[in-house]
Amino acid sequence: MVAALEVQNLEAGYEPGLPIVRGASLRVEAGEIVAILGPNGAGKSTLVKAVAGLVSISGGRSLLFGQDITRVPAHRMVFEGLAFVPQTENVFVNLSIAENLELAAAIVRANRHERLAPVYAMFPDLERQRKLPAGQLSGGQRQMLAVARALITRPRLLILDEPSAGLSPKLVAQVFDKLREVRASGVTVLLVEQNVKAALALADRAAVLVEGRERIVAPCAELLGDERIAALYLGRHTGKQAAKEH
Amino acid sequence: MLQIVADGLIIGSVIALGAIGLSLTLSIVRFSNFSHGELLGWGGYFALSALALFGAASEGMGTPIGPFSFGWVMLGALLVACVLTAVLALALDHVLFRRLRRQGAITLVIASFGAALALRNLLLFWYGGVPQYYSQNLQISIPLVSRDVLGGLRITPDQLFVLALCLVAVTALHLFLRHSTLGRSMRASAINPNLARVAGIDPERVLRATWIIGGVLAAVAGVFSGITVQLRPTMGVDLLLPLFAAVILGGIGSVWGAVLGGFIVGLAESASVSIVGAEYRAAAAFVVLILILLVRPTGLFGEKH
Numbered sequence: 001m002v003a004a005l006e007v008q009n010l011e012a013g014y015e016p017g018l019p020i021v022r023g024a025s026l027r028v029e030a031g032e033i034v035a036i037l038g039p040n041g042a043g044k045s046t047l048v049k050a051v052a053g054l055v056s057i058s059g060g061r062s063l064l065f066g067q068d069i070t071r072v073p074a075h076r077m078v079f080e081g082l083a084f085v086p087q088t089e090n091v092f093v094n095l096s097i098a099e100n101l102e103l104a105a106a107i108v109r110a111n112r113h114e115r116l117a118p119v120y121a122m123f124p125d126l127e128r129q130r131k132l133p134a135g136q137l138s139g140g141q142r143q144m145l146a147v148a149r150a151l152i153t154r155p156r157l158l159i160l161d162e163p164s165a166g167l168s169p170k171l172v173a174q175v176f177d178k179l180r181e182v183r184a185s186g187v188t189v190l191l192v193e194q195n196v197k198a199a200l201a202l203a204d205r206a207a208v209l210v211e212g213r214e215r216i217v218a219p220c221a222e223l224l225g226d227e228r229i230a231a232l233y234l235g236r237h238t239g240k241q242a243a244k245e246h
Numbered sequence: 247m248l249q250i251v252a253d254g255l256i257i258g259s260v261i262a263l264g265a266i267g268l269s270l271t272l273s274i275v276r277f278s279n280f281s282h283g284e285l286l287g288w289g290g291y292f293a294l295s296a297l298a299l300f301g302a303a304s305e306g307m308g309t310p311i312g313p314f315s316f317g318w319v320m321l322g323a324l325l326v327a328c329v330l331t332a333v334l335a336l337a338l339d340h341v342l343f344r345r346l347r348r349q350g351a352i353t354l355v356i357a358s359f360g361a362a363l364a365l366r367n368l369l370l371f372w373y374g375g376v377p378q379y380y381s382q383n384l385q386i387s388i389p390l391v392s393r394d395v396l397g398g399l400r401i402t403p404d405q406l407f408v409l410a411l412c413l414v415a416v417t418a419l420h421l422f423l424r425h426s427t428l429g430r431s432m433r434a435s436a437i438n439p440n441l442a443r444v445a446g447i448d449p450e451r452v453l454r455a456t457w458i459i460g461g462v463l464a465a466v467a468g469v470f471s472g473i474t475v476q477l478r479p480t481m482g483v484d485l486l487l488p489l490f491a492a493v494i495l496g497g498i499g500s501v502w503g504a505v506l507g508g509f510i511v512g513l514a515e516s517a518s519v520s521i522v523g524a525e526y527r528a529a530a531a532f533v534v535l536i537l538i539l540l541v542r543p544t545g546l547f548g549e550k551h
Contacts, residue, residue: 052444078446089441092434099430106427107446153446 002066004030004157004188005051011059012050019058020046022212028157030065033179033189035199035220037229038209044192045087047209048159052084053077064157078108083155087162087192090146093135097126097145100134104152119148122181140171147178151187158182160191164198176202200224248391248399250516256405256474258512259412260286263467264485265492265504266419267460273436273499274456277354281338282464283489284365287482289331289465290472291373296323297380313388313403315381316473323380327465335461336454362483369479377476380469408470415466416505419459423501428455436499487528488515491535497545506546510534 005028013019020043028034036044049055051062053074061070069080077084092100105115120127123144129137134145143163150158163179164172176198183189193199200206200220208216208229216223223229268282300319301308308317342361346353387400423429428451435442435452443449471481478484492511496503511531518530538545 054440054444074440074443075446075448077444084444086441086444089438092437092441092445094433094437095430103427103430103434104445106430149445 003027006063009060012055012057033203035203035206036192042209043212078153081156083150083158085146085150085160091134098130104149108153115152123148139166157188164195247396254513254516258509260467260471261488261492262505262508263463264489265508267463268489269493269504270456277351280358281361283482283486284362285464286468289327289468290477292330293323293327293469296326315383315385324469328462331465332458332461335457339457377478488531491531495538497547500547503547
């Protein structure tokens, strides 16, 4: 079965000759939620930005539902079925909520009302405040608008770069609940996360990226019991490790 | 007093239209285009050439319309000037700025200085240094307010036409930016170009639209300057400082800010003529510019990005 996203030996970076992503490979099956974890500077954000066309790729390739999108420019990705939500500055702050969403519908030449209605049904707060400039929204509301804006284009794959960044635990739970709804609607989700506990609770599988390459790719249930993950990210000391330390 | 305000608004409408294009270039193409003033000059002279061509081809169309100093051919010449100036702006981008975009804003600014010099001298070479006029017809100004009230107010029909068309052009641009997909894409690209790209907005299409709109408005401003004052090859460089003052006063990227800034700079210039003399008129824009930078660097409607 063809994967929703297949990244093969990808090399990418901001400066020529200085790759940050160094031969990363990843397979995301259709309908899955996959989280990319890893320490700071591991290349998680660079990897998803490269897939989205924002960072230049120097080697390898990425396939979206079997279609090679390695050289597709960033502004054509929505037409290929890929929507990307950046970590920060992910809404147009000088446009109102409605303008943000209407613009997304107009770009893909879709019927405005047909696209906005289901999104407003999923995010009723946005409909209530639709005339409000996006710049006046709180962090959580902005994240919701960013996801809503991406969903308007009816993507097959939604990529989010640290959707929980800067949010309180309560808001993280709300955003992640929405991502579960998004998956239930048939959209494959790939997210980069620093909040490992929340990400492992949400995702089906996770990939741990270290120094620009995937080190571990496994179902989240397995990773939750993995000593290396526990030690690296969850601050949990397993019995075996505690014995080693003594 | 009233006359100073009216004169200021007429000068301001030319500055406002030029400033909008400059402001859009600053916020979307992201550099200070010092050759923008020359687009006003070229726009004015394109209309002069078109007028000569149309005048020779269509007898009678040059007869003044009602109280104005110009005939229907002038409106045709204005349209031709808009198209040619937009093409000139696109050509400048294609030949020069596009190739240097990756080098950064400083390189683009220096290149725009070079482009301004080249464009101005081409204008001088082609049309000569003698000031020119669209019409030899003299216009008698109409007294709108008697001298007893705040010094009175007299205005020519041409000046009223310029003011009215300026407001029509600005309103049309406002509606375009507010309600059209391309206009909203331009606003989105101005605030966040990377997000605009991943949202599906073609950056090259937005840049083209910016140059076209900037070119069209520059042509209208140049023709307005020719109608109300005269055409000189140096009109672009003479207007450059007031244009920048208006953009910075209004706030970079704000259309209504550029309009308000244009009118304020126009009023300052007009007042300085009465207070300190015409020879210090250019200094008024400079004083306004310095004051804004000191008091409110983001301008009246500027957004802190």
